[in-house]
Amino acid sequence: MKYLLILLVCLLPVFSHAGEATDMAADPVLEKRMIGLAENLRCLVCQNESLASSHSELAEDLRREVREQMQKGLSDQEIIDYLVSRYGDFVLYDPPLKKSTLILWFGPFALLLAGAGMLVYQLRKRKSRIPEAELSAEDAQRAASLLDETAEPSNQPKDNRA
């Protein structure tokens, strides 16, 4: 009995799946189009949820509005324009390129360029700070002899078979 209960509890998620917040709709094709559009629109109350997934009352009302405008035969763009005229660019997840959004669009690239510029500048500076070291004839000879010494054993491998 206990195990049956545990099994039942484990199976619960199968029956309760969280989907998009859908309202009752008579027309599944229209509903699909509405959800497709609403996925790209931001809910104003919850701010980080799309209009399609939000359960807030305003989102429900806005979905109803979108649905009704679709029934009236308006195009997706006309509906988006309507919502933007009421709520501003804020409702768009894909903000348009204009004067006030220039920083938004190009800011990251400007920062990247600035960072790359800094990097190149610093590397160049470092290169000029470390001068090429000139070896005196004496030092060069010593270095060569040291290298020879360490190189010798590998030139004449010891006979390990003995």
Next chain:
Amino acid sequence: MMRFILPFVVFMIMAAFMYVGLGLNPREVPSPLVGKAAPAFTLPQLHEPSKQFSPQDMKGKVWLFNVWASWCTACEGEHPLFMELSRKNIVPIYGMDYKDKRENGEAWLRKHGNPYTLVVSDIEGRVGIDYGVYGVPETYLIDKQGIIRHKQIGAVTPEILDETILPLIKELQAK
């Protein structure tokens, strides 16, 4: 010396951006309706549902349009300001009971007082969408030509009333 100045300057710039950015209210979405004509509507009045009201009736007057609801707690906060403003008789205040039951709206006004010249009820919230309402209370200042001149999102505070709304009302009434 340069080694210290440059990072310091960069840090100060970042700090300035953050200081300003964190001071902004993310709930305050700039309304595209400011400077545009107030959307037309015709709604039944709250107290006399058989009578209607539409903003076209207000042509030639500067007026405040306050969106509230009985379920809205922030509305209780700003309500005394409107009560006081209506006593001073500076500007007509029209109310819209947003997504509310008629009897709840009426009961709320009985309890807190009614500063409104007239209240319309937007039971389904359709006019609210037309006005870009997303967080009650919201208040619109509309001029003689029916253009929205100011939109207050959230409760009106004494500071906003004295420093922004009242001077703007005077300016618009003088025109």
